[in-house]
Amino acid sequence: MSYRISDNSRCGVIGYGSWATALVHTLEKNNKEIWWHIRNEEVLEGLMSEGRNVKYLSDLDFDTKFIHATSDLNEVVRNCEIILVAAPSAFLKTYLAELTEPLDGKFILSATKGIIPDQYITITEYFNEAFNLPYSNLGVISGPSHAEEVSRDRLSYLTVACKAAENAKKIGEMFATDSVRINYSEDIYGIEYAGILKNIYALAGGLAYGLGYGDNFRAVLTAAGAKELTRFINESYPFERDTTDSAYLGDLLVTSYSNFSRNRRLGQLIGHGCTVKSALNEMTMVAEGYYAAACIKHVNEKHNIYMPIADMVYDVLYKKASPRRRMKELTSLL
Numbered sequence: 001m002s003y004r005i006s007d008n009s010r011c012g013v014i015g016y017g018s019w020a021t022a023l024v025h026t027l028e029k030n031n032k033e034i035w036w037h038i039r040n041e042e043v044l045e046g047l048m049s050e051g052r053n054v055k056y057l058s059d060l061d062f063d064t065k066f067i068h069a070t071s072d073l074n075e076v077v078r079n080c081e082i083i084l085v086a087a088p089s090a091f092l093k094t095y096l097a098e099l100t101e102p103l104d105g106k107f108i109l110s111a112t113k114g115i116i117p118d119q120y121i122t123i124t125e126y127f128n129e130a131f132n133l134p135y136s137n138l139g140v141i142s143g144p145s146h147a148e149e150v151s152r153d154r155l156s157y158l159t160v161a162c163k164a165a166e167n168a169k170k171i172g173e174m175f176a177t178d179s180v181r182i183n184y185s186e187d188i189y190g191i192e193y194a195g196i197l198k199n200i201y202a203l204a205g206g207l208a209y210g211l212g213y214g215d216n217f218r219a220v221l222t223a224a225g226a227k228e229l230t231r232f233i234n235e236s237y238p239f240e241r242d243t244t245d246s247a248y249l250g251d252l253l254v255t256s257y258s259n260f261s262r263n264r265r266l267g268q269l270i271g272h273g274c275t276v277k278s279a280l281n282e283m284t285m286v287a288e289g290y291y292a293a294a295c296i297k298h299v300n301e302k303h304n305i306y307m308p309i310a311d312m313v314y315d316v317l318y319k320k321a322s323p324r325r326r327m328k329e330l331t332s333l334l
Contacts, residue, residue: 003081003107003137005170010035012080014073014095015112016043017285018056020086022147023111025057028066029177035076036069039095044071056285057151077101082109082171084141085123088286089114092123103131109139109171113195113251114288115295122192136163139171140188142195143247144254146261153179159247161185161192185247189237194229194248199263199289200296200310201225202255206264207316207323210271217331221309222256224334228309232296236303263289267313276317293317308333 012035013024020036027034038044046054047069051062070076077083078101087095089112110123119126124138139162150156158175160182162168172182185191204225208218229252230243243249255261266287269279280290293314300307312330315321 003105003167004164005082005107005167007170009081009107009170010079011082011084011174012076013037013084013086014076015085015087016040016053016056017086017088018147018151019111020084021053021057021060022151023084023086023141023175024067025060025062025151026175026177026180028062030174031066032174034067035080036067037071037073037076037095038069039071041071044069057147060151073098074101077103077106080106082107082174084109084111086111088112089123089288090117090286090291092116092126103127103133105137106133107137107139107167108133109141110192111141113142113199115196115292117291117295120295120298122189122196124188124192135188136167138163138188139167140192140195141171141175142191142251143183144250146254146258148260150180153177155179155181157181157183157246157250159183159185159191159245161188161247163188183246185241185245187239187241190233190239190241190243191247193233193236194243195251196288196292197229197232197296197310198225198252198255199287199292200313201229201252202261202263203267203287203289203293204309204313205256206261206267206269207271207313207327208267209264210268210273211324211327212271213327218256220334222253225256225309226252228307232300232303232305232307232310235305236299262287266290270316271323276320289313290317 014037016038108127112123116126127133143158145156160168160171168184176182297314312326316323
């Protein structure tokens with residue numbers, strides 16, 4: 001059944017990384033009661049004893065009177081009407097493996113900018129297919145929003161995408177603060193795929209930087225990435241959308257240029273000469289672009305949309321193609 005969000009709806013959070021931590025901080029600022037599913041014993045103990053996440057954003061202090069932290073996912077789902085998913089997409093099914101509580105009537109809000117690797121579907125598509133949840137019970141919260149800045153209360157703009165405007169508004173009220181502004185949309189598909197694709201283009205930008213290309217070319221590459229993102233979304237799912245909005249273009253820009261960007265960092269390491277395997281081992285957090293490149297390649301077999309940048313990234317990551325040679329080939333196509 002469809003769930004209508006109310007002022008009394010309680011929120012559960014799945015995930016304990018930097019983005020989940022920043023979102024819990026935002027909810028806490030609004031005095032919201034939060035049930036937080038934390039699988040990592042060290043993180044759970046640290047939150048209970050020290051009031052902080054000892055692994056991610058460890059300088060952020062929490063007032064734990066608003067937080068029920070537990071390693072029991074079923075306890076979280078049982079006590080909450082809204083489930084905020086902020087776990088890496090590659091491991092989401094592992095997180096949900098212990099779930100026995102029904103999700104019927106729950107509202108799932110995805111903050112994960114990734115894709116389920118072995119099924120090549122988005123987070124909302126996964127919950128729709130695996131749990132038979134209607135899209136009226138599914139939403140996305142996205143936008144240019146590095147956790148490091150949101151957690152430090154630097155001005156950020158998030159977009160909530162839902163089918164029902166009243167649900168989007170209620171979610172927006174939960175997250176809106178002096179430093180977090182909220183925009184609204186009905187474009188679940190477009191915003192979710194924009195959050196996936198921008199990681200691929202940020203990785204491409206990191207490759208270019210690591211290979212020694214300058215600001216001039218990287219600006220051209222990012223502009224071409226924005227066009228490619230728009231082309232894929234509009235051709236695969238026509239909808240009245242403006243991809244220059246912050247949830248699309250803004251997210252691409254911040255991921256392409258910010259020093260906080262994991263995907264840019266991964267590309268940079270490979271461009272500097274690291275193997276893909278060693279570059280991944282260097283990363284302390286998940287770079288969603290690695291998984292997204294393979295998934296988009298698979299999804300695009302159905303649509304056959306022209307995507308030379310995404311194809312280049314896929315070849316480098318999965319086909320052992322020379323980054324320098326593939327980037328040079330790409331320059332003649334932009």
